[in-house]
């Protein structure tokens with residue numbers, strides 16, 4: 314069965330012909346609630362405060378990070394979306410960029426080089442890293458050490474936790490999320506990608522490396538499919554290691570890689586003409602990154618360099634007046650309880666009253682931090698640290714959602730979804746009783762398929778008539794999914810970002826899906 318062709322059938326895509334019925338990035342803003350409305354339906358009474366382990370603990374390039382003390386502000390009675398935004402006043406737009414791709418493709422090296430070229434790392438630090446890398450017999454990893462900050466990562470030369478850093482160009486503030494490429498750390502990659510707006514897919518052009526990364530079981534394909542599912546709507550594909558002696562800035566090699574990847578990106582739902590841009594770089598040497606590559610090195614490249622390409626990416630449309638939703642990815646204690654996450658919808662202000670869901674815990678916003686800056690207000694798309702009163706840190710888990718009071722996020726233990734089966738484990742069949750790990754925004758939960766409802770005909774995209782008892786690779790199926798504890802989810806048609814998910818079994822992504830229906834009593 315040709316899985317790649319079948320993925321097109323999943324209506325999660327934005328395939329070039331645009332014949333899909335539901336297109337995440339095309340989901341109209343009107344579909345999202347424009348303002349908070351008081352809803353009569355009550356929330357479900359079940360409250361689950363069970364603590365879940367925090368899966369990925371994003372590290373920060375700017376550690377140690379200490380929060381400044383609070384100052385009194387009177388902003389509470391203004392409409393939050395109207396409070397002037399300090400970040401906005403700087404006139405710079407903000408984009409979250411996740412670096413994805415197979416292990417050793419050069420994600421951390423490229424991320425490190427970006428920080429070096431944007432003047433955030435001085436020569437002395439680079440020399441120190443060069444020495445440290447040499448002592449560990451990893452000479453060529455010194456640039457990656459800028460992003461790979463912990464000892465395990467430096468010793469093994471592999472990113473484990475999502476690295477986080479900021480840099481700015483003339484027009485844009487970027488948050489870089491450096492995902493791990495190793496297959497053992499895909500859950501961390503998922504967490505990184507779920508916070509991103511755009512992706513940089515790093516591909517190694519080195520002989521043999523492109524092939525290993527791209528074959529079935531390699532992370533190039535898995536990362537692309539996950540990124541698309543997680544809402545990364547635009548991709549810059551950087552063909553890296555062009556300086557390597559097996560490549561030597563060869564146009565043939567570059568063209569070969571591009572021509573092999575394009576059909577796969579298309580089948581994964583990317584509109585290649587509109588949403589994907591390719592470019593050659595050397596992350597290690599820093600070529601074609603801040604300035605265009607010299608014609609003496611690469612006479613055939615007439616396109617942009619990486620910084621230019623990043624600068625020209627459009628910021629996704631966001632609604633600052635939507636109902637507030639911020640999935641929590643991490644929490645810690647610091648003069649109160651501080652939660653971290655990316656605002657998916659709405660705006661937050663100092664003094665706001667919000668709910669931590671699914672526990673329905675009322676909290677007050679004491680302070681909001683965007684990168685290192687304390688701000689009065691922050692809108693959608695921002696990665697924030699929010700200090701709260703009214704809740705203890707131990708009562709919060711990753712996967713909880715900081716949510717508007719008047720229209721809180723629905724909480725469920727069951728939902729209906731449309732799934733695209735990618736590749737099941739050998740000999741496995743997908744049927745009622747199938748267990749997997751569900752990843753939806755920052756939630757990671759065991760789940761069970763309790764009933765297959767309908768199989769979708771990939772050609773007509775309509776439900777098939779005959780009753781479905783099991784499906785195989787490539788199938789599109791509507792089913793009921795159950796989890797043991799209450800989780801926060803949205804219907805894909807309401808909030809695409811909080812309504813799409815992946816299922817994984819034994820460390821492998823076996824399906825991607827979207828939430829199509831919630832039990833009526835769940836509507837919060």
Ligand code: GTP
Pocket residue numbers: 414415416417418419420421422423453454455457470471472473492493494495515553554555556557594595596597598
């Ligand atoms: P994971 O975090 O483990 O997924 O790897 P990664 O994609 O972050 O790769 P990393 O940056 O750690 O680089 C892996 C190896 O590739 C290191 O030895 C780098 O020096 C080398 N490398 C990265 N970019 C380039 C490049 O542009 N040219 C050459 N020649 N080597 C590179």
Ligand code: MG
Pocket residue numbers: 420421422457461471472491492493494
């Ligand atoms: Mg890395």
